[in-house]
Amino acid sequence: MRIRRKRRIIRAVRKSRQLRCKQDHTGHIKPGHTLLVTTARNEAIRFPYFLQYYRDMGIDHFLVVDNDSTDGLMDLLRGMPDVSVWYTKGSYKAANFGVDWMNALKRKYAHGHWTLVVDPDEFFIYPFCDSRPIKALTDWLDSGSLRSFSAMLLDMYPKGRIDEFPYAAGQNPMDIASWFDAGNYSIKKNYEYGNLWIQGGPRARAFFVDKPYQAPALNKIPLVKWDRHYAYVSSTHALLPRGLNRVYEEWGGEKASGMLLHTKFLNTFPVKAQEELARKQHYGDSVEYEAYAATLQRNPDLWCKWSERYINWRQLEILGLMSKGNWA
Amino acid sequence: MTLGVIMLVHEALHRATEVARHWTASGCPVVIHVDASVPRKTYRSFREALAQDPLITFSARHKCEWGMWGLVAAAQSASELMLERFPDVRHVYLSSGSCLPLRPVAELKDYLDARPRTDFIESATTADVPWTVGGLDAERFTLRFPFSWKKHRFLFDRYVKFQRRIGMKRRIPNGLVPHMGSQWWCLTRQTLSAILQDPERPAYDAYFQKVWIPDESYFQSLARLYSTDIESRSLTLSKFDYQGKPHIFYDDHLQLLRRSDCFVARKIWPGADRLYSAFLKPETAERRTAEPNPTKIDRLFAKAVERRTIGRPGLYMQSRFLHHSWENGVTSAPYSVFQGFAELFEDFEPWLARATGCQVHGHLFAPKRAEFASGQHILNGALTDNAALRDNNPRAFLTNLIWNTRGERQCFQYGPGDKQGNNWLMAKDSNAQISVISGAWAVPLFKSNLNFADIRKEAAKLQKIESEFLDVLRSPWAKARVRIWTMAEFIEAPMEPLQSVVDEIRIRSPHRLTEAPRMTDLTGFGKFLQNLKNQGMHPYLMGDFSVTPDDPDSSNLPRRPYLVQ
Numbered sequence: 001m002r003i004r005r006k007r008r009i010i011r012a013v014r015k016s017r018q019l020r021c022k023q024d025h026t027g028h029i030k031p032g033h034t035l036l037v038t039t040a041r042n043e044a045i046r047f048p049y050f051l052q053y054y055r056d057m058g059i060d061h062f063l064v065v066d067n068d069s070t071d072g073l074m075d076l077l078r079g080m081p082d083v084s085v086w087y088t089k090g091s092y093k094a095a096n097f098g099v100d101w102m103n104a105l106k107r108k109y110a111h112g113h114w115t116l117v118v119d120p121d122e123f124f125i126y127p128f129c130d131s132r133p134i135k136a137l138t139d140w141l142d143s144g145s146l147r148s149f150s151a152m153l154l155d156m157y158p159k160g161r162i163d164e165f166p167y168a169a170g171q172n173p174m175d176i177a178s179w180f181d182a183g184n185y186s187i188k189k190n191y192e193y194g195n196l197w198i199q200g201g202p203r204a205r206a207f208f209v210d211k212p213y214q215a216p217a218l219n220k221i222p223l224v225k226w227d228r229h230y231a232y233v234s235s236t237h238a239l240l241p242r243g244l245n246r247v248y249e250e251w252g253g254e255k256a257s258g259m260l261l262h263t264k265f266l267n268t269f270p271v272k273a274q275e276e277l278a279r280k281q282h283y284g285d286s287v288e289y290e291a292y293a294a295t296l297q298r299n300p301d302l303w304c305k306w307s308e309r310y311i312n313w314r315q316l317e318i319l320g321l322m323s324k325g326n327w328a
Numbered sequence: 329m330t331l332g333v334i335m336l337v338h339e340a341l342h343r344a345t346e347v348a349r350h351w352t353a354s355g356c357p358v359v360i361h362v363d364a365s366v367p368r369k370t371y372r373s374f375r376e377a378l379a380q381d382p383l384i385t386f387s388a389r390h391k392c393e394w395g396m397w398g399l400v401a402a403a404q405s406a407s408e409l410m411l412e413r414f415p416d417v418r419h420v421y422l423s424s425g426s427c428l429p430l431r432p433v434a435e436l437k438d439y440l441d442a443r444p445r446t447d448f449i450e451s452a453t454t455a456d457v458p459w460t461v462g463g464l465d466a467e468r469f470t471l472r473f474p475f476s477w478k479k480h481r482f483l484f485d486r487y488v489k490f491q492r493r494i495g496m497k498r499r500i501p502n503g504l505v506p507h508m509g510s511q512w513w514c515l516t517r518q519t520l521s522a523i524l525q526d527p528e529r530p531a532y533d534a535y536f537q538k539v540w541i542p543d544e545s546y547f548q549s550l551a552r553l554y555s556t557d558i559e560s561r562s563l564t565l566s567k568f569d570y571q572g573k574p575h576i577f578y579d580d581h582l583q584l585l586r587r588s589d590c591f592v593a594r595k596i597w598p599g600a601d602r603l604y605s606a607f608l609k610p611e612t613a614e615r616r617t618a619e620p621n622p623t624k625i626d627r628l629f630a631k632a633v634e635r636r637t638i639g640r641p642g643l644y645m646q647s648r649f650l651h652h653s654w655e656n657g658v659t660s661a662p663y664s665v666f667q668g669f670a671e672l673f674e675d676f677e678p679w680l681a682r683a684t685g686c687q688v689h690g691h692l693f694a695p696k697r698a699e700f701a702s703g704q705h706i707l708n709g710a711l712t713d714n715a716a717l718r719d720n721n722p723r724a725f726l727t728n729l730i731w732n733t734r735g736e737r738q739c740f741q742y743g744p745g746d747k748q749g750n751n752w753l754m755a756k757d758s759n760a761q762i763s764v765i766s767g768a769w770a771v772p773l774f775k776s777n778l779n780f781a782d783i784r785k786e787a788a789k790l791q792k793i794e795s796e797f798l799d800v801l802r803s804p805w806a807k808a809r810v811r812i813w814t815m816a817e818f819i820e821a822p823m824e825p826l827q828s829v830v831d832e833i834r835i836r837s838p839h840r841l842t843e844a845p846r847m848t849d850l851t852g853f854g855k856f857l858q859n860l861k862n863q864g865m866h867p868y869l870m871g872d873f874s875v876t877p878d879d880p881d882s883s884n885l886p887r888r889p890y891l892v893q
Binding site (some may be wrong): 051084093094125128132133136139140143148150151152181182183184185186187188189196198199200202204208209210211212214219247248250251252253254255256257282304305306320322323324325326327328 | 386421422467570571573575576578579580597599628629632633634635636637638641642643645647648649650651655656706707708709710712714716717720721724725728731732882
């Protein structure tokens with residue numbers, strides 16, 4: 001595992017040569033700041049709300065990898081003092097789906113910082129996020145000598161056809177995609193890396209009924225007190241060293257955990273699915289996108305009678321999707 | 329006569345500044361001890377910020393590390409300075425930089441004036457209370473702890489082991505009975521000066537320097553020697569979790585803290601702006617004399633600890649995935665499994681739903697799809713009836729179903745024709761009520777229109793599967809409430825077993841069953857079984873059926889159900 005971890009890091013350093021810095025405000029990063037790292041490709045429409053959401057949460061600096069966007073992302077981010085941008089034309093797939101780029105950036109800038117790694121369509125929720133900033137969470141994790149924090153991906157969808165409600169920049173995507181599946185998740189343990197492997201949700205039941213084994217993984221560990229010797233292995237599902245994946249309790253109680261609200265299913269999605277399918281730059285030769293494209297043509301309504309409408313983190317905690325653990 | 333406050337400060341100095349000013353605004357002198365590991369520059373600016381205030385002094389700095397002597401040394405030197413510099417101080421209150429006064433200082437003063445000779449210090453002998461976390465209780469006082477637990481864990485553990493092996497026992501200085509308690513105390517001048525000026529103090533200090541976590545035992549033990557009136561509780565509200573880590577207060581605890589009527593609370597998160605601004609307001613003339621009452625806060629934190637150590641039974645999630653047989657409840661609620669009933673009775677499912685008011689499913693683990701109640705395709709929690717998704721993780725399917733439908737009891741049919749992935753899970757689950765009529769799988773075959781060779785093959789297969797399931801149910805690890813009847817046994821007196829099963833489901837409103845489910849016509853079943861036997865396939869799980877039609881007079885003896893617990 002040590003060798004694997006080193007290989008990841010070497011890869012990351014090698015792939016980092018593909019990154020060209022477009023806007024460097026990393027001088028503003030002070031000790032104790034909380035950072036956010038993301039990779040975006042043609043998702044400028046999501047950024048105004050994304051930035052606002054995480055600024056309100058208390059993120060101090062954003063490190064953005066722009067993977068060859070053509071929709072004016074750079075114009076949007078230019079001049080923001082808390083945003084640094086790197087541009088690359090490199091292959092998303094060859095960079096281990098962006099992980100290598102982000103590992104490299106974190107190695108350089110995030111050492112010793114609590115760092116959140118999310119996609120532009122993912123919104124982090126943690127216990128008490130409506131009354132306590134993220135610094136309260138990271139201070140609490142520090143006081144318990146915890147280095148990583150789990151947040152399962154929760155796929156959000158609208159009621160009705162996905163293309164029915166147009167999304168406008170700056171709008172809260174959860175206003176459109178406000179429904180989710182509450183209790184159809186399958187959990188297994190991945191003994192290789194010691195992380196949990198969670199599948200299920202609307203994507204499994206709508207797109208993967210014939211091949212449930214291939215349904216996308218929903219387990220994520222997006223918040224880590226980064227050290228330059230750490231590395232994500234695949235997306236943010238698993239890390240090395242493996243101790244960081246121990247975000248779950250095995251002998252009795254519940255550890256604290258959060259949620260990533262995943263607002264992929266907006267009206268922007270069918271177009272994106274077609275595009276990604278053509279590019280073949282996603283995991284497992286984009287089987288996921290093939291499944292989407294096939295189903296989307298038929299009836300892209302993920303809503304069902306038992307869908308739950310999102311209210312707040314307390315609702316998710318009562319449903320047993322996340323937990324306060326011993327944080328009170 | 330007044331109150332003096334000692335503050336031990338090591339981080340969030342800007343908050344300590346605010347709190348110190350709040351104390352002095354009410355005329356309380358403050359002695360501040362700043363941890364020696366705070367950088368000099370930070371210390372200097374902190375000191376300068378408070379230099380204007382004549383009531384604030386700074387004591388000699390010690391290096392304070394958790395569990396080590398430094399914290400006691402800091403409290404000692406600050407106390408000495410307080411007693412010497414401010415002669416009209418009667419009570420000395422030890423607090424930290426993350427403590428926050430919740431009630432007006434005047435109320436605290438009134439409270440202490442009414443109890444002028446009382447020492448508020450939590451102090452209990454180790455033999456009597458199981459507070460300590462980590463297993464070292466009495467041994468704190470009989471072993472030596474020269475190594476830091478935080479920095480040199482390895483040496484710490486090794487040295488403890490070594491001392492245990494050689495049977496090391498330290499002598500406790502004369503007359504001292506070790507006591508422990510919260511390190512945040514409020515002592516009278518008399519008691520405190522007696523402790524500090526004791527001629528034996530060097531001996532005590534030498535002893536406690538090698539005790540583990542001396543700040544929880546030094547003053548607590550010595551106060552017992554001198555105090556005339558100990559009130560064994562701390563005036564500071566301070567709660568610890570199961571790892572001995574203090575719980576932290578945030579903005580959203582504001583109302584809770586207000587209503588607690590405690591004088592001082594710790595530990596406050598430095599970023600809790602609302603708490604600081606709400607409790608450090610200039611004081612009004614209004615005074616109350618309420619006793620501190622932190623029960624609500626106690627309950628909140630006790631629940632948090634319970635959640636972390638025990639958790640919600642039957643919940644499987646991203647941060648709770650327990651080892652098998654460590655689940656503390658395999659599932660979250662009771663449910664019932666019926667094997668052979670739907671085969672024997674034509675209208676069993678609707679009848680059961682009427683008789684019990686439960687949600688009654690068909691065969692949830694049927695090979696084609698999960699037969700949810702009343703033909704639904706999707707159930708609570710957006711659980712689908714898709715067989716592939718279910719069979720990808722049958723354990724998750726069943727535990728999810730029970731979790732999602734909390735509050736409504738679930739019943740479902742099971743049988744040897746179903747997927748058998750959850751046999752052990754159900755058998756080991758004390759929430760499961762499993763009732764089996766063994767051999768009833770033969771009834772559909774008997775009614776079917778298949779070739780007899782196929783029937784024979786199918787019967788052999790089903791019998792094998794059912795017999796394996798029965799072995800699981802009869803194993804010593806089975807915790808479920810299991811009832812097994814042979815079919816012959818059951819049809820002799822069907823109402824009695826049905827009544828006992830239904831009674832167990834309807835604990836709250838037991839009454840006699842008024843309506844029986846309709847049993848299918850079994851004429852010729854005995855002959856059918858004999859044909860199977862003649863073909864060399866020996867069906868035994870259904871019990872003995874005679875080849876000729878039953879004589880109604882010969883079978884009216886009621887039999888007891890076979891009960892396994």
